[in-house]
Amino acid sequence: MAIGGCADIGSVTEIKRAGKRLCEECVKIGAQWVHLRVCQTCGATLCCDSSPNQHASKHARTSGHPVIASAEPGERWLYCYRDDSFAGY
Numbered sequence: 488m489a490i491g492g493c494a495d496i497g498s499v500t501e502i503k504r505a506g507k508r509l510c511e512e513c514v515k516i517g518a519q520w521v522h523l524r525v526c527q528t529c530g531a532t533l534c535c536d537s538s539p540n541q542h543a544s545k546h547a548r549t550s551g552h553p554v555i556a557s558a559e560p561g562e563r564w565l566y567c568y569r570d571d572s573f574a575g576y
């Protein structure tokens with residue numbers, strides 16, 4: 488899957504799916520989220536940048552896990568925070 492010149496997305500061979508349909512971090516603090524994303528390095532399900540706590544991008548910064556996939560039904564894309572790169576699949 489070599490798209491957009493991003494080696495991180497290129498190295499994803501199998502898309503990790505959301506285990507539970509919730510943001511693990513929002514649940515801990517009782518917060519709300521808008522959309523869900525799945526970290527493609529460790530499989531964590533976290534909330535998007537439209538959510539108040541933006542856990543997916545915080546996770547990317549603090550853990551150095553650059554690539555997320557949308558966990559929304561019908562959305563088939565990957566995003567790399569490091570390269571600001573999108574790729575459909």
Ligand SMILES: [Zn+2]
Nearest residue numbers: 493495567570
């Ligand atoms: Zn990248």
Ligand SMILES: [Zn+2]
Nearest residue numbers: 510513534542
């Ligand atoms: Zn969250």
Ligand SMILES: [Zn+2]
Nearest residue numbers: 526528529552
């Ligand atoms: Zn991760």
